[in-house]
Amino acid sequence: MTGAASGPPVLPPTFPLATVSWDGALRRQFRLLECTARHFEGQQLFAADVGVVPGLGRPRSTAGVEAVLADFFGAGAAALVQGAGTGAIRAALGAVLAAGDPLLVHRAPVYRTTAQTLRGLGVRVAEADFNDPRALEGALASGRFRWAYVQHTRQRLGDSYEPAAVLAACRAAGVRTVVDDNYAVLRVPACGVELGGDVSCFSLFKLHGPEGVGAVVGAAEVVERVRRDNYSGGGQVQGGQALDALRALTHVPVMWAVQSRVAAEAAGRLAAGEVPGVAEVALANVQDRCLLVRLERPLARGLPAAAARHGAAAYPVGANSRYEIAPLFYRLSGSALADAPELADWAVRINPMRAGADLVLGILRRALDDLGAAGDGGGARQDRRRPLAAEG
Numbered sequence: 001m002t003g004a005a006s007g008p009p010v011l012p013p014t015f016p017l018a019t020v021s022w023d024g025a026l027r028r029q030f031r032l033l034e035c036t037a038r039h040f041e042g043q044q045l046f047a048a049d050v051g052v053v054p055g056l057g058r059p060r061s062t063a064g065v066e067a068v069l070a071d072f073f074g075a076g077a078a079a080l081v082q083g084a085g086t087g088a089i090r091a092a093l094g095a096v097l098a099a100g101d102p103l104l105v106h107r108a109p110v111y112r113t114t115a116q117t118l119r120g121l122g123v124r125v126a127e128a129d130f131n132d133p134r135a136l137e138g139a140l141a142s143g144r145f146r147w148a149y150v151q152h153t154r155q156r157l158g159d160s161y162e163p164a165a166v167l168a169a170c171r172a173a174g175v176r177t178v179v180d181d182n183y184a185v186l187r188v189p190a191c192g193v194e195l196g197g198d199v200s201c202f203s204l205f206k207l208h209g210p211e212g213v214g215a216v217v218g219a220a221e222v223v224e225r226v227r228r229d230n231y232s233g234g235g236q237v238q239g240g241q242a243l244d245a246l247r248a249l250t251h252v253p254v255m256w257a258v259q260s261r262v263a264a265e266a267a268g269r270l271a272a273g274e275v276p277g278v279a280e281v282a283l284a285n286v287q288d289r290c291l292l293v294r295l296e297r298p299l300a301r302g303l304p305a306a307a308a309r310h311g312a313a314a315y316p317v318g319a320n321s322r323y324e325i326a327p328l329f330y331r332l333s334g335s336a337l338a339d340a341p342e343l344a345d346w347a348v349r350i351n352p353m354r355a356g357a358d359l360v361l362g363i364l365r366r367a368l369d370d371l372g373a374a375g376d377g378g379g380a381r382q383d384r385r386r387p388l389a390a391e392g
Contacts (some may be wrong), residue, residue, distance in 0.1 A: 002006065008224040011294050014284040016161040017153065017188050026169040027256035028186065032250055035071040039064050048239035057206045057231055061239030065246045069217055074251050075193050076220030078238035079227050080213060080245070082180055084318070085203030088214030090120075095225035096147055097123050104139055104148035104175065106130040108155035109338035111287075123303070130161040133169070140173035148177050152184035156339045157292070162221055164195045171196055182206060183288045183319065186249075187256045193218045195300040206288065207252050208322040209245035213237055248322065254295070260289060266350070266357040267291055271365040275361055277368040284349075286336045288319050289351040290328075298345035299371045304329045306367035320353070327355040327363060 020028065037178070049059045057340075060130040062080055069078040072082050075115030081087045097103060107127040110118070116124055128139035130150070139145070148170050152163050165177070170177050177191025181202040193200040201216035205211055216226050230236070263283060270281040272294065295303070307329035308314035315330060317323045328351040337344055352360050 001330065004272050008294070008296075008298070008346050009268050009281070009340070011280050011282050011292055011343070011347065012340070014282045014292065015154070015155060016289065017163075017184065017285050019187060019260040019289070020189055020253065020257050022254070022257050023066060023076075024189070025253035025374060026216065028253040029194040029250060032068075032072055032253070035068045036246065037233075038068045038071060039067045039102055041054075045243065048096075048243050050238045050240070052233045052236065057227060058236045058237035059242070061374065062237050062242040065242040068246060069215060071194050073217050074193065075200075075217045077223035078215055078217040079223045080204075080215055080242055081226065082214070082235055082237060083228060084205045085180070085201065086117070086214070087212070088201035088203065088216050089114055090117045091214075091226045091230065092216045092222065093117060093123075093149070094122060095222055095229060096176070096199075096386070097121055098176065099126060101146070102126055102144050104128060104145045104170075106151065106155060106159075106161075107170045108159065109335040111151070111180075111335055114149075114151075124310055126351070129147050130166050133160060134166070136166065136169055137173075140169060140175055145175050148175050149180070150177055150192065150197065151180040152188070153180075153182070153287055153289075154392070155335050157336050164190075167192065167195050168199045175284070183285065186252050187260065187289060196305070203250070203318070204245040205318045206320050207246035207351045208320070210241045210248075211318075212320075213241055213245050215317070255354075259354075262352040262357050262360070263289060263291055266352060266360045267304070269357060269361060272362075275365045275368065278364070286333050291352075291360075292332070292347055293350055294343070294347045295368070299368070300331065300343075300345050300348045302371055303348050303367055304331065306370045307363050310363045310365050312360075312367075316322075320351075325354045327352050327360045329363070 048061045053060055066080055081091045101123050103123045103125055104106055105125055107129045125173040129135045131302040149168055167177055177197040178199045181191045181200045185191045185202045189201050199222050203214055204213040267281050267283050270278050273330055275295050278293055279296045282292045284292050304314045311326055313326045314329045330349055332349055
């Protein structure tokens with residue numbers, strides 16, 4: 001991963017996950033509405049309720065949205081939970097594991113809140129390299145595990161495993177799976193439960209839904225345990241939150257397809273040398289699908305603040321939440337830096353969000369000019385708000 005002894009580090013090879021085409025995104029949007037029509041009469045979409053409804057244990061509107069999600073993903077059931085993606089993972093793992101139970105995970109830095117969940121549950125974590133089919137098969141053949149935890153998107157920059165293959169190997173060995181589908185749902189052609197996993201967990205806040213709402217989708221008996229464990233009025237996702245999440249979800253497939261297309265265009269233009277000061281670019285799923293940009297000089301720590309002066313977001317809110325419209329210029333993820341700390345001064349990630357490639361490259365060019373990346377001493381700072389069209 002590092003360059004020559006006296007040179008800067010280089011990006012490792014990356015293996016981006018497949019994305020959904022524009023036509024595929026439209027089909028998914030239309031199918032989501034077909035599922036909605038099967039579970040809601042028109043006026044019910046405007047009538048949110050609250051409370052622990054007798055016989056349901058949650059609002060009727062919430063139960064309806066859960067039915068839509070289960071139908072859409074082809075799952076036995078779905079439960080909405082508080083705590084966004086972290087809450088969903090915690091609820092699912094807590095429903096299937098007890099203290100001391102073994103859990104198979106990928107050999108890589110674990111996302112920080114997931115690591116806290118595993119510590120809190122008291123499970124015995126065992127690692128295998130999912131990039132190595134033999135290592136995975138050996139771990140599965142040991143007979144030690146009832147459950148495995150699979151993160152759909154990449155934990156290490158160089159991760160190359162296909163989630164479908166990992167889930168198939170687990171299923172063949174009789175090992176059940178909880179899949180962290182954060183950053184993957186509706187961006188990839190099929191999420192974990194659609195690929196044969198037992199349970200998918202994801203944040204609806206990352207899908208433009210309201211703050212704090214997550215989803216557990218999968219096997220009916222697991223989802224029922226999640227609901228039973230969460231039987232408390234204060235812990236329920238209320239009807240207004242659930243309907244808000246469903247309405248937001250209808251926009252997501254096409255929005256994600258556009259964002260993926262913009263990222264690919266921006267990567268191609270940067271690789272062609274359009275912005276001075278950029279040494280290397282790669283597409284990667286860390287955590288969200290984004291651009292990894294290595295600079296010619298060690299300016300990465302100052303780049304987010306410089307980019308923010310030209311309209312970029314300098315830090316995330318929920319990684320593709322409803323609040324995030326400007327392109328994000330940010331450090332590499334914590335798990336990526338744990339795996340490759342030498343990149344901290346040299347590389348950033350850029351997520352286009354709702355922007356086009358022209359704006360992304362224009363902001364990057366101006367920010368690097370401000371930092372003097374091209375050796376001009378930052379003289380471009382005086383003209384940093386010139387029209388982007390004039391920048392070619």
